[in-house]
Amino acid sequence: MTTISPERIAQIEARRDELQAQMARGDLPSERFVAVSKEYAELDPVARAAGEVRRLRAELDTLSDMEEEGDPELKQMARDEGDSIRTALPQAERALALALLPRDAADERAAMLEIRAGTGGDEAALFAGDLFRMYQRYAERQGWRVELISASSSESGGFKEAIASVEGKGVFARLKFESGVHRVQRVPTTEAGGRIHTSAATVAVLPEAEDVDIKIDDKDLRIDVYRSSGPGGQSVNTTDSAVRIVHIPTGLTVIQQDEKSQHKNKAKALKVLRTRLYEMERERLHSERAGARKSMVGSGDRSERIRTYNFPQGRVTDHRINLTLHRLPEILQGEMDELLGALIAEDEAERLASLDG
Numbered sequence: 001m002t003t004i005s006p007e008r009i010a011q012i013e014a015r016r017d018e019l020q021a022q023m024a025r026g027d028l029p030s031e032r033f034v035a036v037s038k039e040y041a042e043l044d045p046v047a048r049a050a051g052e053v054r055r056l057r058a059e060l061d062t063l064s065d066m067e068e069e070g071d072p073e074l075k076q077m078a079r080d081e082g083d084s085i086r087t088a089l090p091q092a093e094r095a096l097a098l099a100l101l102p103r104d105a106a107d108e109r110a111a112m113l114e115i116r117a118g119t120g121g122d123e124a125a126l127f128a129g130d131l132f133r134m135y136q137r138y139a140e141r142q143g144w145r146v147e148l149i150s151a152s153s154s155e156s157g158g159f160k161e162a163i164a165s166v167e168g169k170g171v172f173a174r175l176k177f178e179s180g181v182h183r184v185q186r187v188p189t190t191e192a193g194g195r196i197h198t199s200a201a202t203v204a205v206l207p208e209a210e211d212v213d214i215k216i217d218d219k220d221l222r223i224d225v226y227r228s229s230g231p232g233g234q235s236v237n238t239t240d241s242a243v244r245i246v247h248i249p250t251g252l253t254v255i256q257q258d259e260k261s262q263h264k265n266k267a268k269a270l271k272v273l274r275t276r277l278y279e280m281e282r283e284r285l286h287s288e289r290a291g292a293r294k295s296m297v298g299s300g301d302r303s304e305r306i307r308t309y310n311f312p313q314g315r316v317t318d319h320r321i322n323l324t325l326h327r328l329p330e331i332l333q334g335e336m337d338e339l340l341g342a343l344i345a346e347d348e349a350e351r352l353a354s355l356d357g
Contacts, residue, residue, distance in 0.1 A: 004096055006057075009050040016040065016047035049096040056089045094352070101351050106207035106282070107173035112275045113146075113164045113205055117154070118181065120199020125158030127184040127309075128201040130332060132162045135175070137334025144168030149268050150258050163272060165208065172207045177320075177343040179205050180304045186311030196312060200305075208271075209278030216274065222246040225262055245269045252276055321346045 019040040022028060028036060063085065066078035115132050117124040139146045145167045152160040166175070183200045191197065224244040242257035243265040254276070256269035308317045309328060316331050316339065317324045323342050325331065331339060 180306035
């Protein structure tokens, strides 16, 4: 792992102190104060981690000198304390290296969660419903808010498609590695012979766009309104409240008909469209910057099979990091911290390794 030099630590702490002094003067224009306080908030945790590394290194130098000279009892005490610091120092240096890694600017954002049934017919739709409820329960545990944007239900009670907005602190950072193909192996309730069926659902987690990210020109949109229809073609609304928005430059199309109000449907459709356009721009920039190397965990390839949920064995296996947990019922109830934590840790390890490479 890359060792951070004393000079770099001094630079970090000096910049933090400079920003603190600027804010304390109280003479900054409001716009400048906002920028300075934002930089300070981002840098302060890094400076604290740097300060801890500096403190431990200084203590170790002092104790090393004491180990060289002094009476035997003092030497032994210095040796014991030095051993303790030699154990703590690599952990502190790793924490500092992690704090210095470039951050995904979208990590603190809300996310758009999209789940679609894949191969497997009704069983795939039921599984898509299971996944949606799993994320919903996890969000509740985190104190996040989930708003269903649109849903297409299957006759069996699952979802052909469900789109939801998830709002809260650090939503995208926790959920961004969920994008991909999720596979389920279980015996369907309709299966008389007890055979295990395999079906799949696709999950996409996109950081929600803010108005300042994506400017959408009215002339680039084609908006159609029509009468909503429910399953089997039955009318669910007697007014033209359903909205279809086509973004002409990209061909992206969003349909929204869950609300009885045309204005609400249009607002929700624009929110989904803005998020998808923002994700397209993020992918373009990522492709330009990524070069040949691709992160194992964070590729976000939605055609990649990332996880298997095996009901007969009660296990969940994440294929990207070769992790198997025999806790399937608990995970489906939203107990996902161990799983998501392992993915985040693996991504951090990959990025730290790329600094050394």
